[in-house]
Amino acid sequence: MVTGFKTIDAHNHLGVRHGASQTAAELVAKLDEAGVDQAVVFPFVEGDFDNEIIADAVRDHAGRLIPFCAVNPWHLDRAVAEVAARAQAGFRGVKLHPTLHGYHLSDEALVGPVLEAVREAGMVVICHGASDLYNAPPEFALVAGRFPETAFLMAHSGTFWSHEQAVELARQTPNLYLETSRVPVHEISYSVAELGPEKVIWGTDSPFVDYAFEFQKMERVAVDADSVALVRGGNLARLLNLSS
Ligand SMILES: [Zn+2]
Incomplete structure (x- = not known):
């Protein structure tokens, strides 16, 4: 029996944008209600966004x-400088959204310098990874192959149309992980059965979900409790070098 793992939610947005908002206090209340220890946070990425709200949120909710x-x-110099500066300030990873910002994740000239800054900083990448053209599973396999020291989390596990391809490429790519936010139980069960629990990472994509349900759905994944514990926090704690 694996015990002592923290539960960590890999995918949450904070801030305000047209049609959605979530404050740090609102998210922490959801964590408390569900019994979740920690949550990865980043801004909404539509339109203009500011990572300073994340720095403020983390200061207000230490630990x-x-x-x-x-x-x-597309703001390449600014993006590279931002990654380096935020890493210095204690940020642990980078969120990318190729579909919303309009680029191929595997575009070496555009994304390569950002990922080089990520590698230098020892950060983790979480990237939108539904079955859209710009961030389809082969795009992840290409960048993960170019940056083998960096862990890449494919948010939404390539659902729906590319899920089996995502599993196949995650199997072939040691540093590619499938993230479960808004992924149905059937697909998560398939991922864990095919890859083992070490390659699957739990996230919710709050505020766009019924938070408690996204937590509880993992109980319905057809694997043992030890595997669920790894998926719901143990794996991410290891990638982020967090003590459990
Ligand atoms: Zn999201």
Whole structure:
């Protein structure tokens, strides 16, 4: 029996944008209600966004929130500088959204310098990874192959149309992980059965979910409790070098 793992939610947005908002206090209340220890946080990435709100949130909720910064590689110099500066300030990872910002994740000239800054800083990447053209599973396999020291989390596990391809590429790519936010139980069960629990990481994508349900759905994944513990926090704690 694996015990002592923290539960860590890998995917949460803070701030305000048209049609959605979530404050740090609102998120921490959801963590408390569900019994979740920690949560990775980054801004909404539509339109303009500011990583300073994440720095403020983490300061206000010490020990509960893990800061990631979002960047748009089309502002390339600014994005590279932002990754380096935020890493210095204690941010642990970077959020990318190729579909919203309009680039191929595997575009070496555009995204390569950002990922080089990520590698130098020892950060983790979480990237939107539904089955859209710009961030389809082969795009992840290409960048993960170019940056083998960096862990890449494919948010939404390539659902729906590319899920089996995502599993196949995660199997072939040691540093590619499938993140479970808004992924149905059937697909998560398949991921864990095919890859083992070490390659699957739990996230919610709050505020766009019924938070308690996203936590509880993992109980319905057809694997043992030890595997669920790894998926719901043990794996991410290891990638972020957090003590459990
Ligand atoms: Zn999201």
